Amino acid sequence: MLKLQYLFNNVNLAEMILENWEFDKESLDMFKYYRISSNAIYPFTFEGKIQLLRFAPKTEKVKENIEAELEFISYLHNNNYKALESVATQKGENLIEVRTPWGVYYASVFKRVSGVQLSETDLSDAIVFSHGKALGKLHQLSSKYTPINNKRWSYKDVFEWIMDILRDFPQETAALMEVKLLRDYFSTIPQTKANFGMIHYDFEYDNVFYDEVAKSCNVIDFDDAMYHWYVMDIEQVLDSLQDNVPSENFDLKKQIFMDGYLAEFEISDEMLSLLPLCRRFANLYGYVRILRSMADQWDNEPEWLVNLRERLVNGLKNRAFYFGADI
Known part of the structure; x- marks a missing residue:
C-alpha cells in the first residue's frame, strides 16, 4: 500500500504520464473510475479497447522489481498463460520513469483482460475449479522459470524491508x-x-477474472510477486475464498479449488501444513505496510481519509493477533 499522501486523485498527473502512450482523447472521462492502493490505476481506451495506466512514486517502488515483474509476465505469455499484457509507449518502452511537478514516477500500461472478477461471479464449482487450475498452472510454469535480466525479490528481502521499516517504530x-x-x-x-x-502473492478474488466464453481465468496485478514457497499463494487464495463463500460451503469449495490446482501441479501435505505460518507471514507483511502507510497525519483531513484511517487501525489489530505466539 502506498503512503496515504499518494492516495489523492490527481488527474493532471495521470494525464501527463499517459501522454507517453497512444490513447483515445475522449476516453479521459474514464479517469473518474480510478483506484489507488499499491499503485494508482486509471482506465482509458486506445482504438476503443480498454487499457489501464499504472503508476507509483519512485520512492515507493524498486525499479528492478518492476522490471522483473514485466519479464515474468512476458514469460507467462510466451507459454500461453492467460495474464495481463503490457503495452509499450510510443518509444517502445514497457516501463518508464517520468519527471513531474509531483515528483518522479514509474509507469506502465496494461491491456484489460477479458471476463469479470471472481468476486462478482456466483463462484460455482466450475469457476472455483478453474481458479485452482490457474494457480496450479502458474506454479508449474514458475517451477521452470529462470529470469534473464532481473530477479524479483524474495521473502528474505521482505523480512529485511520489514526490519528496516520497524527501525522507525x-x-x-x-x-x-x-x-x-x-x-x-x-x-x-x-x-x-x-x-x-x-x-503471485495476491491471487485473490479481485485479481482473477473469469471468462465465461473461454471457461478459464485471466490473472492481473503481479505487483506483489516474490520468491516464496508456492503454498503461500494457496493460503492467500483460501483466505480470500473464506471471505467470499458461506462458511458452511467453505470446506467443499476449498476441496474443489485444490482439485483444480492438483490437476496442474503437485504439492505435498507437508507443504500444506505450512498454511498457518504463511498466514502469519501475510499478516506481518500487511501490518508493516499499513503501519508505514499511515505514519503521516495532517490537519483537516477529508472524511474519506478519516474513515480509511479507522479501517486501517482495525486492520492492524486483526493482523497483530498472533504476533509472538509459539510456532
Whole structure:
C-alpha cells in the first residue's frame, strides 16, 4: 500500500504520464473510475479497447522489481498463460520513469483482460475449479522459470524491508518478535523447484477474472510477486475464498479449488501444513505496510481519509493477533 499522501486523485498527473502512450482523447472521462492502493490505476481506451495506466512514486517502488515483474509476465505469455499484457509507449518502452511537478514516477500500461472478477461471479464449482487450475498452472510454469535480466525479490528481502521499516517504530516489539520467529522457522524449510519459486502473492478474488466464453481465468496485478514457497499463494487464495463463500460451503469449495490446482501441479501435505505460518507471514507483511502507510497525519483531513484511517487501525489489530505466539 502506498503512503496515504499518494492516495489523492490527481488527474493532471495521470494525464501527463499517459501522454507517453497512444490513447483515445475522449476516453479521459474514464479517469473518474480510478483506484489507488499499491499503485494508482486509471482506465482509458486506445482504438476503443480498454487499457489501464499504472503508476507509483519512485520512492515507493524498486525499479528492478518492476522490471522483473514485466519479464515474468512476458514469460507467462510466451507459454500461453492467460495474464495481463503490457503495452509499450510510443518509444517502445514497457516501463518508464517520468519527471513531474509531483515528483518522479514509474509507469506502465496494461491491456484489460477479458471476463469479470471472481468476486462478482456466483463462484460455482466450475469457476472455483478453474481458479485452482490457474494457480496450479502458474506454479508449474514458475517451477521452470529462470529470469534473464532481473530477479524479483524474495521473502528474505521482505523480512529485511520489514526490519528496516520497524527501525522507525521502536515501540513495535511484538512485530519484531514475529519477524524473528518466522525468519528462524522459514530458514529450516528446504527449497526445491517443486515447492519454491516466483509466486503471485495476491491471487485473490479481485485479481482473477473469469471468462465465461473461454471457461478459464485471466490473472492481473503481479505487483506483489516474490520468491516464496508456492503454498503461500494457496493460503492467500483460501483466505480470500473464506471471505467470499458461506462458511458452511467453505470446506467443499476449498476441496474443489485444490482439485483444480492438483490437476496442474503437485504439492505435498507437508507443504500444506505450512498454511498457518504463511498466514502469519501475510499478516506481518500487511501490518508493516499499513503501519508505514499511515505514519503521516495532517490537519483537516477529508472524511474519506478519516474513515480509511479507522479501517486501517482495525486492520492492524486483526493482523497483530498472533504476533509472538509459539510456532
